[in-house]
Amino acid sequence: MLVRDDIVEYSLDTHHSDEQGKVVRKKIWKVTAILSIITTIEVLVGIYLPKGDNPGLQWDLIKWGYIILTAVKAGYIVLVFMHLGDERKNLRYMILVPYIIFILYLIFILRTEALYVNDAWEFLK
Amino acid sequence: MAGAHTQQMDASTAWGGGTSPFKVSYGKLMMWFFLVSDGLTFGGLLCALGFAKFANPEWAASWPMGEEVFTHIPFTHMPAPLIYVAFMTFILIVSSVTMVLAVEAGHRMDKKGVIKWLMLTVVGGLIFLGSQVWEWSTFIAGPDGNLSTWHDNTTLQHNCYGGVYEVVGEHEHMHTEITSYGPTLYANFFFFITGFHGFHVFTGVLFNLLVLRNVVRGVYHRRGHYEMVEKVGLYWHFVDLVWVFVFTFFYLV
Structure with a gap:
């Protein structure tokens, strides 16, 4: 018997029954x-609360709202659609922690350096 | 495909009889590695956009605001901020859903279901690509298609984006000419990042088509599992994931 660990059947839950399928589909639609x-x-806020009409603090709140909503969407895509939430904890952390x-x-670092670059421009003016 | 490499391995030889630390196959693990590195590429590009913004806020103030980036919809001249891009976003989300449904059908060895959902995924990808082509051509050639960026030795990076154009000539000789260009650094970022994403969508559609061909030919049915659909599915969801961020940082923020 060939000893290779690349195509082994224990590798993942490649099969499920019709009943399990129903549960999975329900989750997908949710x-x-x-x-x-x-x-x-996001789109409605973008249309009705544009940046031009909402300067200053209000825009900061809207901006952070967008970023938080984006992170929530990303979380759902990665954990449910890409099934990372169903994988082993080891794999999940190995993918997410170093990346984040x-x-x-x-x-x-880019924000910090950008602010220094801006200071330099201001100084040269 | 039932060669030696697809034979089931004796459980007592794998991992010395223990369990796999990650419990995923080689192919899926490598797809995840690839996606992490590709995610870092896109992360780097979007962070560079942020760098350019923060390094010169005065200059970035002349950049178009998110909702103003694209305000056209086909067949009308009515200004419609965000609507078209929202449509593109929705198409990509829907095609991600059909992809995950294809994976689910594969788990039940439902060949017909996999074919149906995978075909819909490919259609969604093609609609997205077509939409992006229309968006780009509207940027480059103007909303009426009568603006030539090749005119006056301009390059594509000197797009009409945010620039001013005016109608010149008389009667039937009327045409549009660029009188000033928009911020080119913004255009560079915009076209590079959305273009790089579009390239990913394009390759994703190709992969999906290749796998669809194998599904139709029954390759995965004979193999006994549809893991390949899951692997290209990971890539396809990644493309959707990147668009979520591109949408936020170009069209909203």
């Missing part, structure tokens, strides 16, 4: 509704 509602909210740490660092 997440579809959530994603559609969030997108509709790296991106948060990237956002932090």
